[in-house]
Structures are given as structure tokens and as C-alpha cells.
Amino acid sequence: QKEVEQNSGPLSVPEGAIASLNCTYSDRGSQSFFWYRQYSGKSPELIMSIYSNGDKEDGRFTAQLNKASQYVSLLIRDSQPSDSATYLCAVNTGFQKLVFGTGTRLLVSP
Amino acid sequence: GAVVSQHPSWVICKSGTSVKIECRSLDFQATTMFWYRQFPKQSLMLMATSNEGSKATYEQGVEKDKFLINHASLTLSTLTVTSAHPEDSSFYICSARDLVLDEQFFGPGTRLTVL
Numbered sequence: 001q002k003e004v005e006q007n008s009g010p011l012s013v014p015e016g017a018i019a020s021l022n023c024t025y026s027d028r029g030s031q032s033f034f035w036y037r038q039y040s041g042k043s044p045e046l047i048m049s050i051y052s053n054g055d056k057e058d059g060r061f062t063a064q065l066n067k068a069s070q071y072v073s074l075l076i077r078d079s080q081p082s083d084s085a086t087y088l089c090a091v092n093t094g095f096q097k098l099v100f101g102t103g104t105r106l107l108v109s110p
Numbered sequence: 111g112a113v114v115s116q117h118p119s120w121v122i123c124k125s126g127t128s129v130k131i132e133c134r135s136l137d138f139q140a141t142t143m144f145w146y147r148q149f150p151k152q153s154l155m156l157m158a159t160s161n162e163g164s165k166a167t168y169e170q171g172v173e174k175d176k177f178l179i180n181h182a183s184l185t186l187s188t189l190t191v192t193s194a195h196p197e198d199s200s201f202y203i204c205s206a207r208d209l210v211l212d213e214q215f216f217g218p219g220t221r222l223t224v225l
Contacts, residue, residue: 034214046216
């Protein structure tokens, strides 16, 4: 079983809609969780971090964490074509390094 | 967020030569840096964890004698691809861990092409 799982997509949403990206992880001891955005040919860019259960909002982005169910999600409100990218979920299991999911490709159509 | 730089951004070399890639944390100290490799349309693959002042920890299947890592200061780690071959052509990305923020920031990556 993969440690961090994401649906590879593509997830297609129209411009202005809410995009919902999900991630599950296997290690119950995981402490911190991150969402990165990666445009094609570029390196990942950190967009959100979350450490405790509940929601964390930053502009159009909301990260949600449920440790009991071992899932993390990212909501993007008012999606824009410029949001089209691959979104990587990453989990810190306590050994310094992050474990990444394979990413979900998001396509926002005008 | 914190800034991590990489140099060079791209490099083309002949088979058999060695290539050095630098990774610098510009506005924070990074006791730990990470080196990743990414092939086209594939996910990030962690190659090694670099700790300042100590030997790097390599992931399973990564040849430590081929991919030499040096983390001589709190702001600089280098990856040297020795005797590069065409199959080493890839996108190499470093990241640095900001202890204060407990977040990891990526450099812009280095695209290596071995002819």
C-alpha cells in the first residue's frame, strides 16, 4: 500500500468553480501535511501547510485535515485557468523527509 | 516563503563527464536539504537527504558513488553526477527544510541532458 495516495486525474472543472483535491495517508503518526503546486516543467511550489484537524484558509485555498480518517484535502475556490497544474500532497511522517503522493492533475477550463 | 536557488538551471554535457549542481537557501539556514529527480510525466523521486556536516543518506537504489552529495554549510548543498550517462538525463530538484517554519521549499530545478 502506498503511503500517500492521490487520484492522478485529470480533474476538470470550469472556471469559477470549486476544485476539490483529496489525499489519504497510511501512517497514523504523521504530524504535518503540505500541498504543493507544480506547473509542467517547473519545480513544486508550497501553497499550504496544515498541522491540526480542521480547516485552514489562505485566500482562495482551504486545506482540510482529518487525522482520524487519515485524509487531507485542498479546496480551490473560484478556480482560474492559471490554477491548472499538478497538485502534490506531502506528509511528514516524523523522519525529516516528506513522503509525496503522485499528484493530481487539475485542468480549469475557461 | 523562503527562497532556494539552484545553479545551473540547465546543463548539457557529454557522456562520461561529471556535473555539479549547487543548491542554496538564500534567506534561511537549512540543516537538512533534499535532492530529488523527476523524469518526464513522473512523480518526484527522493534521491538523498543531505545533513550539514555529516554524510548524506541515500534512498534505496541510488548509487552514492555516482551521486556525490556535499553539505558543507548551512546554506549550501551540492550534488555531483559523476561519469554521467544519457540515462542520467533528468530534472534534478533540491529542497531545503526551514526548521523555524517546519516547511520544505524547493529550488527551481536543474535540467540535465547527457549526450
